[in-house]
Amino acid sequence: MVNFTINLYHHGFFVGNPLHYMDGDLRVVHNVNFEGVIYSEFCHNLRKLVVMAPVSYYYVKSGVPMNLGLKPLKTDEDLEAFKKAAQENNSKIDIYCEHSGYNVLEMLKNDNLVNEEDEQDFSDNENQDTLDDVKDLVDFQTEDDSDVVIPKITTNDPWLNKLVGLGKFIGHMDDPIPPLNGRFMVEIDDPEEDEIDTQYKVKKGVQYPAFDPETPWNSCKPILGLRFESPAQLKQCLANYGVTHGM
Numbered sequence: 001m002v003n004f005t006i007n008l009y010h011h012g013f014f015v016g017n018p019l020h021y022m023d024g025d026l027r028v029v030h031n032v033n034f035e036g037v038i039y040s041e042f043c044h045n046l047r048k049l050v051v052m053a054p055v056s057y058y059y060v061k062s063g064v065p066m067n068l069g070l071k072p073l074k075t076d077e078d079l080e081a082f083k084k085a086a087q088e089n090n091s092k093i094d095i096y097c098e099h100s101g102y103n104v105l106e107m108l109k110n111d112n113l114v115n116e117e118d119e120q121d122f123s124d125n126e127n128q129d130t131l132d133d134v135k136d137l138v139d140f141q142t143e144d145d146s147d148v149v150i151p152k153i154t155t156n157d158p159w160l161n162k163l164v165g166l167g168k169f170i171g172h173m174d175d176p177i178p179p180l181n182g183r184f185m186v187e188i189d190d191p192e193e194d195e196i197d198t199q200y201k202v203k204k205g206v207q208y209p210a211f212d213p214e215t216p217w218n219s220c221k222p223i224l225g226l227r228f229e230s231p232a233q234l235k236q237c238l239a240n241y242g243v244t245h246g247m
Contacts, residue, residue: 003031004086007062010050010097014104019066019111021096034083039076046095054097058104061089067111070096070104211237218244 005028012024027049034042047053057073059082060066073082073095086093098104208225211233220240228234241247 003033004091005030006032007094016107016111019108039079052099055101056098058096060094061085062092062094
């Protein structure tokens with residue numbers, strides 16, 4: 001009759017890369033006899049040793065990394081393999097309780113896959129050629145001592161000038177706002193300029209658009225700098241805009 005020593009890890013959880021058991025408790029159980037015990041009895045006895053019921057069990061020989069020897073413990077056949085592994089390891093074995101229903105074997109598979117890729121990358125690096133090995137096979141282009149000539153690009157480009165406006169922005173744009181029909185008004189000196197807050201003052205030399213009274217009521221849209229002929233015209237424009245947009 002063989003008595004085993006079990007290192008029972010419980011109330012923790014598995015994490016990968018590399019696979020290990022975190023935040024668990026350890027309970028060492030000595031002189032365990034599995035003679036004639038079936039899997040259901042085995043699980044029943046283990047359940048008495050922990051507070052939270054495990055979903056599944058896994059085992060590995062004590063001292064062996066999980067990614068090299070972790071096995072499931074779910075059937076009578078698994079229990080027989082478990083006993084054999086314990087006998088081969090001086091009657092010592094580690095059991096891990098899985099409480100959350102994770103697929104630990106899938107985690108183990110992914111963990112081993114990552115390790116294999118790392119090994120492959122390392123082996124490839126060992127076989128890489130150095131620059132000295134391939135310099136005779138590659139036609140390298142080198143710089144000479146001649147100056148680099150940068151062609152001069154004209155700044156008098158019609159499209160760019162139209163976009164930038166030569167400092168006047170919309171002054172050189174063709175009909176920037178369709179409802180205004182291209183009508184503009186040039187700013188003049190305002191005798192009450194000193195009473196206007198700086199952020200609302202007009203800018204000298206800038207052409208601001210004038211409101212077109214022929215604009216359909218549902219196309220009225222007040223914009224910054226838009227000029228009106230009278231307060232009543234402004235009020236009507238704002239009213240139309242509010243009705244159109246449900247304001």
